Amino acid sequence: MPERISVAILGSTGSVGAQALDLIARFPDRFQVTALASGSRHEAFIEQVKRFRPRVAALAREDLLAPLKAACEPLGIEALVGEEGLLRVATHPDADRVVSAIVGAAGLGPTLAALQARKTVALANKESLVIAGELMLREAERNNALLLPVDSEHSALHQCLRGERREEVRRLILTASGGPFRQSSLEEMEAALPEQALRHPTWEMGPKITIDSATLMNKGLEIIEAHWLFGMESARIQVLLHPQSLVHSMVEMRDGSVICQMGTADMRGPILYALTYPDRWESPFPRLDLAATPPLEFLNPDLRRFPCLELARGALEIGGTAPAALNAANEVAVGGFLQGRARFLDIPRTIEKVLEEHQPAPADSLTNILHADETARRRAEQILMKGVAA
Ligand code: NAD
Ligand code: MG
Numbered sequence: 025m026p027e028r029i030s031v032a033i034l035g036s037t038g039s040v041g042a043q044a045l046d047l048i049a050r051f052p053d054r055f056q057v058t059a060l061a062s063g064s065r066h067e068a069f070i071e072q073v074k075r076f077r078p079r080v081a082a083l084a085r086e087d088l089l090a091p092l093k094a095a096c097e098p099l100g101i102e103a104l105v106g107e108e109g110l111l112r113v114a115t116h117p118d119a120d121r122v123v124s125a126i127v128g129a130a131g132l133g134p135t136l137a138a139l140q141a142r143k144t145v146a147l148a149n150k151e152s153l154v155i156a157g158e159l160m161l162r163e164a165e166r167n168n169a170l171l172l173p174v175d176s177e178h179s180a181l182h183q184c185l186r187g188e189r190r191e192e193v194r195r196l197i198l199t200a201s202g203g204p205f206r207q208s209s210l211e212e213m214e215a216a217l218p219e220q221a222l223r224h225p226t227w228e229m230g231p232k233i234t235i236d237s238a239t240l241m242n243k244g245l246e247i248i249e250a251h252w253l254f255g256m257e258s259a260r261i262q263v264l265l266h267p268q269s270l271v272h273s274m275v276e277m278r279d280g281s282v283i284c285q286m287g288t289a290d291m292r293g294p295i296l297y298a299l300t301y302p303d304r305w306e307s308p309f310p311r312l313d314l315a316a317t318p319p320l321e322f323l324n325p326d327l328r329r330f331p332c333l334e335l336a337r338g339a340l341e342i343g344g345t346a347p348a349a350l351n352a353a354n355e356v357a358v359g360g361f362l363q364g365r366a367r368f369l370d371i372p373r374t375i376e377k378v379l380e381e382h383q384p385a386p387a388d389s390l391t392n393i394l395h396a397d398e399t400a401r402r403r404a405e406q407i408l409m410k411g412v413a414a
Pocket of ligand 1: 034035036037038039040041061062063064065084110124125126127128130148149150151174175176227228229230231232233291
């Protein structure tokens with residue numbers, strides 16, 4: 025490993041991006057920030073740029089070039105906007121590792137570009153793997169680029185699988201907190217407001233993934249993510265609710281042994297793992313005090329109240345572009361719910377309708393994937409507009 029690890033971050037103003045920077049700041053002699061990119065919150069972004077002094081700073085929104093330039097130029101930092109800027113950050117020649125932490129399908133292009141540029145990618149952006157797993161793995165392999173999970177469950181699985189032979193693994197067990205509606209009735213869920221759905225019991229995250237956690241679509245996306253990362257079919261990926269969020273996931277071996285990974289519910293743990301793998305550094309963060317933990321519970325999820333889990337599993341089993349359609353419909357429906365245009369349970373209803381109509385194509389080209397994504401988005405918008413029950 026190089027003396028100092030140079031890191032580029034896609035989505036630096038987000039929940040994961042900001043935690044990655046917080047972590048990096050605690051190891052000033054061992055990490056340096058080479059490039060930063062974000063979407064639109066330019067004031068927060070400019071603060072980060074001034075503090076971390078990357079070589080390149082990029083914002084997705086094209087109309088923000090003037091304020092970005094004004095902040096960057098006096099510091100000798102290159103300022104860019106639009107897709108070109110994101111790609112430049114993703115592929116910067118000086119970066120050893122790229123944290124992929126843009127939310128949603130928008131993360132796909134830059135993440136693929138990072139793999140093509142042979143970067144080690146610390147992947148938080150699960151949506152890219154959900155919609156284009158086949159392409160991402162192909163590019164990683166072709167370019168000898170390492171893809172390391174940041175998602176806490178997959179980081180746990182990666183750790184449980186270190187040194188194990190794949191053919192000896194019986195199944196993967198993803199744990200889920202269950203979100204704010206774990207114990208709510210269907211009627212309560214029907215009437216749920218965004219502020220209730222945004223109140224996650226154990227993790228503090230960006231709004232989209234927080235809603236995904238409330239519908240359990242997050243776990244559905246994670247089943248697909250685990251399928252690609254660990255080459256495991258759907259039937260061998262189980263989901264268990266674990267409200268304490270301390271066991272981050274488990275692997276059951278064929279001899280009946282179950283290996284689990286535990287830690288505090290702090291994303292900086294999995295980020296540190298992905299930025300330092302195969303090494304392990306001394307963590308500056310609070311450690312798990314096992315004697316002080318509450319009793320650990322494991323429960324089966326209620327598939328009737330949380331249909332998103334099976335919708336995602338179904339899309340994975342159909343294969344091809346079905347997961348891309350699922351993801352696109354989910355992004356639109358979650359956006360609609362957050363804007364007050366859709367009810368909470370309209371999210372699974374919209375996805376179900378979009379999937380029913382989707383004509384899956386092979387997901388082996390970006391053209392097919394983007395076509396499925398756009399078609400599903402348009403259809404989901406129409407369904408929301410007309411009213412889901414119509
Ligand atoms: P967030 O909403 O807090 O942050 C998203 C980041 O992406 C921001 O920096 C935003 O500016 C940027 N962004 C949004 N749209 C963009 C676009 N079109 N182009 C460029 N940049 C854009 O989200 P988050 O919670 O940090 O999640 C990021 C990703 O990590 C998601 O895929 C999520 O599922 C995954 N993840 C998050 C957590 C968590 O604890 N927050 C845990 C596991 C996985
Ligand atoms: Mg997760």
